[in-house]
Amino acid sequence: MQVRRFAALALDEVPALAQDILRQIRSEYPGLPVVLDDSGEPMALIGIRRALEGFVQQIAAAEGGRPCYPLEVFQEFGRGEGLHGRSLDSLQAIYRLGVRLAWRRLAEIGQQIEIPPPAMYELAESGFEYLDGLVDQSVRGYAEAAARQAGERLRLQRKLMELLLSERRGESGAGAPADSGSGSGSGSGSHSGSRQPGARSALDERAARVGWQLPERVAVGVLLRPAREAVAPAVGQGVLLDMETEQPRMVVPDPDAAGRPELLRRAMTGWSGAIGPPVPLADAAKSLRWAEAAVRLMERGLLPSGEVLHCTEHTEALVLLQPEELIEDLARRCLAPLAHCGPAHGRRLAETLLAWLETRGGAPEVAARLGVHPQTVRYRLRQIRELWGDEVDDPDRRFELELVLRARRLRGELGRVG
CATH class of the missing domain: 1.10.10 (Arc Repressor Mutant, subunit A)
Structure with missing residues (x-):
């Protein structure tokens, strides 16, 4: 009987208590974004109110009833933190503050109707278990957002690599340096200086969407998987990596930059494959062709396997073994x-x-x-x-x-x- 009375009084308090909790949270976390639902009501207020109602209803049904969490609201809170690049630390701190404020008022109600201390301790324990459930829902939403973001980034990165490595990129004008017929009259120039002022190519836009700064020179690698489920090599943010193909590919920006070769060597431990010669950005497809040729020779046992080799260190083999039909015809004669x-x-x-x-x-x-x-x-x-x-x-x-x-x-x- 006391539990039902406690639940009834607590439910009556929920709307005002939710408002008080939100007001206190905003006071302690002034930078907290205000997100409204379709009716214009703050999502945070809806979440607090539903969480309180869920907890009280659990107690009323209690006697060990299964917790009823407002899944969509708290998962959405977690998704929001993930999509905005924030950690869950502040969100969990807000949850703890909300539980502390809520428990203060619920304890007052318990004293009013003279619930024995052991029963109140059990209620407090249930409250903290309930909090753990809310945090779990937010973590799930956060993980979902992180996975979605990672998947989207990988998709955009693959699109960028497809364009960058396309043989026809220069013909279509997407990302290829424009002719410098006006101006100095020079037949060459830097990657950025050869474009018309203010023009943004498809390559520029795709690179910007993944936060990749277009380099002057690149080297393209083709990798051989050490195992079907091999974990991707930790090549770092600056290196574009596509693991979706049978033979993964990577684009290494400024391959001759200080420290880059050593970083790649460490990241490629356990992998094999080939890295093509450094070329201007617009010629990335040429570097890819040499890397693919080197990998074919590795698979035939004509180049060392078991490591990621650099094409520039095997020029003789690549030049003499690649045009096989021509060399064989010359050899016959x-x-x-x-x-x-x-x-x-x-x-x-x-x-x-x-x-x-x-x-x-x-x-x-x-x-x-x-x-x-x-x-x-x-x-x-x-x-x-x-x-x-x-x-x-x-x-x-x-x-x-x-x-x-x-x-x-x-x-x-x-x-x-x-």
């Missing part, structure tokens, strides 16, 4: 004299020829490079002269021979010497 030699003998002659072309020395130098006797080298060089004749003295033919033989060595078809 240049190495035709070896067609009638056995595989093992042909390989030894090819290795000797390459060592000779690289050293530009005599038999002793070539022998030292190959680790064989100089007389063996003299014998092989005589055979080379017989097979190719005066062609080995022609600078253009020598260049072609060295090109195709180096390519074969990179593919593991010739031994590495020297």
Whole structure:
């Protein structure tokens, strides 16, 4: 009977108590934004009133009834904090203040109707449990807002990367530097200086929406996942990262900036892939092409795997192994004299020829490079002269021979010497 009477008196107090609590909260937190519902009533007041009603109704039904939380209101409070980039600390402090003020008045009602102290202690305990439930609802709303924001940022970031890496970006004019035909007459300029004053491209706008400052130069990376569910590398805010593709891609701004290579090296621990050469922003797609080419060679075992390599450190392999059909056609023509030699003998002659072309020395130098006797080298060089004749003295033919033989060595078809 006392519980029902307590609940009835408390419900009568709820409207005025909610107003008092809101007034006190605003006094202690003057910067608290006032958000109105469709009827023009403050959402905070609605939340306080519903929370009080829910708690009192729980007591009335009590006797262990399930708490009835005003879910949508307190989840909305949490979402609001998340969407405005604030933490939940201030919101929880406000909740605690509200509970303290509410309990003061509820305790007065309990004394009026002479509820025994042990019963009041139980009510106080229920109040704090109820507060925990309200906080949980706000945390849920906050987490939902944070996830939505993160998802939206990732979506916008992917759109930015798609535009940045598009081969046709320069043709469409979206983000590509304009021709500097007027003004100084120079054929080149900085990324920003080459645009018409006041003009904002699609690239500018998309970069602004994710808070990414357009750099002068970028390098584009392609990554190989160490595992299907691998956690994204912690590359930092400045690096654009798209994990939605089978082979994740990243855009590194100002790749030569002090400390950037070391930061990337640490962030990429456990990952493998390739980072293309640094290029002007408008040429980002070119850096991507080289990174993709390097990854293909890694997958074929022609470049080191198990790490994120830099294309600029593997120029020879990328230049010689990429145009495979062209190099193979040239090799068929240049190495035709070896067609009638056995595989093992042909390989030894090819290795000797390459060592000779690289050293530009005599038999002793070539022998030292190959680790064989100089007389063996003299014998092989005589055979080379017989097979190719005066062609080995022609600078253009020598260049072609060295090109195709180096390519074969990179593919593991010739031994590495020297």
